[in-house]
Amino acid sequence: xxxxxxxxxxxxxxxxxxxxxxxxxxxxxxxxxxxxxxxxxxxxxxxxxxxxxxxxxxxxxxxxxxxxxxxxxxxxxxxxxxxxxxxxxxxxxxxxxxxxxxxxxxxxxxxxxxxxxxxxxxxxxxxxxxxxxxxxxxxxxxxxxxxxxxxxxxxxxxxxxxxxxxxxxxxxxxxxxxxxxxxxxxxxxxxxxxxxxxxxxxxxxxxxxxxxxxxxxxxxxxxxxxxxxxxxxxxxxxxxxxxxxxxxxxxxxxxxxxxxxxxxxxxxxxxxxxxxxxxxxxxxxxxxxxx
Ligand SMILES: Cc1ncc(COP(=O)(O)O)c(C=O)c1O
Numbered sequence: 220x221x222x223x224x225x226x227x228x229x230x231x232x233x234x235x236x237x238x239x240x241x242x243x244x245x246x247x248x249x250x251x252x253x254x255x256x257x258x259x260x261x262x263x264x265x266x267x268x269x270x271x272x273x274x275x276x277x278x279x280x281x282x283x284x285x286x287x288x289x290x291x292x293x294x295x296x297x298x299x300x301x302x303x304x305x306x307x308x309x310x311x312x313x314x315x316x317x318x319x320x321x322x323x324x325x326x327x328x329x330x331x332x333x334x335x336x337x338x339x340x341x342x343x344x345x346x347x348x349x350x351x352x353x354x355x356x357x358x359x360x361x362x363x364x365x366x367x368x369x370x371x372x373x374x375x376x377x378x379x380x381x382x383x384x385x386x387x388x389x390x391x392x393x394x395x396x397x398x399x400x401x402x403x404x405x406x407x408x409x410x411x412x413x414x415x416x417x418x419x420x421x422x423x424x425x426x427x428x429x430x431x432x433x434x435x436x437x438x439x440x441x442x443x444x445x446x447x448x449x450x451x452x453x454x455x456x457x458x459x460x461x462x463x464x465x466x467x468x469x470x471x472x473x474x475x476x477x478x479x480x481x482x483x484x485x486x487x488x489x490x491x492x493x494x495x496x497x498x499x500x501x502x503x504x505x506x507x508x509x510x
Contacts, residue, residue: 251374252370252373252374255369255370255373258366258367259276259366260276260277260366263276263277264276264277307331307334307335307336308334308335308336308337309336310330312336313330313331313334313336314330316330316334316336317329317330317333317334340442340444341367344365344367344368344371344440344442345367345371347440348371348372348375348377348440349371349375351405351406351438352372352375352376352377352405352406353375353376353377353405354375354376354377355376355377355378355403356375356376356377356378356403356404356405356406357377357378357379357380357401357403357404357405358372358377358378358379358380358404358405358406358407358408359380359382359396359399359400359404359406359407359408360372360379360380360381360382360408361381361382361383361384361391361408361409361410361413362381362382362383362384363384363415363416364408364410364413364414365410365414365442368408369381372408377405378403380399380404382395382396382399384413384416384418388418389413389416389417389418390418390424391420391424391427393424393427393428393431396431397431400431400437404437405437405438406437406438406439406440407428407431407432407437407438407439407440408439408440408442409428409439409440409441409442410441410442410443410444411441411443411446411449412445412446412448412449414444414445419449419452
């Protein structure tokens with residue numbers, strides 16, 4: 220007990236000590252990115268709070284967490300999952316990510332060698348860029364785009380080569396991309412579905428991209444933070460396609476039924492006339508044989 224108090228006191232002391240060092244150093248720290256101001260997200264969110272406005276600038280969830288998620292996290296904590304994990308991320312999580320990648324795209328990846336889990340997308344982008352970029356490298360990046368891309372390229376000593384996306388469809392002009400490639404180009408950064416335009420890379424885009432990178436050392440950093448929206452959209456399209464098929468089948472069934480009714484109709488009238496004539500004939504014959 221005493222020992223734990225001592226440790227706790229040490230930690231508090233270390234924390235306070237660190238705080239005071241940071242406070243003392245603050246005026247002497249020169250920003251590595253002096254030209255990068257506060258992000259537009261932060262500015263807009265502060266303004267929205269101040270003016271009690273509806274904040275469309277940042278994607279705050281306006282709904283509660285799912286009860287299932289809350290109880291799963293609770294269960295995990297009760298089961299003692301509060302320990303350090305492997306530096307690359309929890310083994311079972313990495314295995315699940317590999318399985319998902321295989322299901323979605325096909326390649327079979329090794330969870331121990333190819334996956335690194337980070338606390339959030341921004342950290343992943345920073346980690347990926349810091350791992351591969353060297354001073355003097357160029358990175359092709361599209362604007363408007365998620366505002367952490369360019370600072371993270373610059374902080375690594377590389378140069379962002381910006382390509383503007385334009386209204387109305389914000390498609391990538393692959394001819395322009397080809398023109399911007401130089402011997403220093405290290406990477407093309409992509410984001411699909413794209414923030415903030417919502418544009419999604421098409422199969423044609425992927426084919427064009429393949430043609431550009433095939434046989435080169437160019438790297439692609441693909442930020443697919445909103446991938447699930449696209450999958451949901453695709454599922455909706457699939458469902459719509461199936462519904463359209465069901466409707467088409469139904470219409471053709473109705474059409475077939477109509478044709479049958481027409482056939483029956485055409486046959487029914489002569490049949491009834493024939494039956495009527497037969498009836499009259501039989502009745503007359505009966506009457507004649509009775510007299
Ligand atoms: C395109 C894009 N990538 C990455 C991120 C960052 O994700 P995270 O909040 O997990 O750091 C965002 C956040 O809005 C984003 O829009």
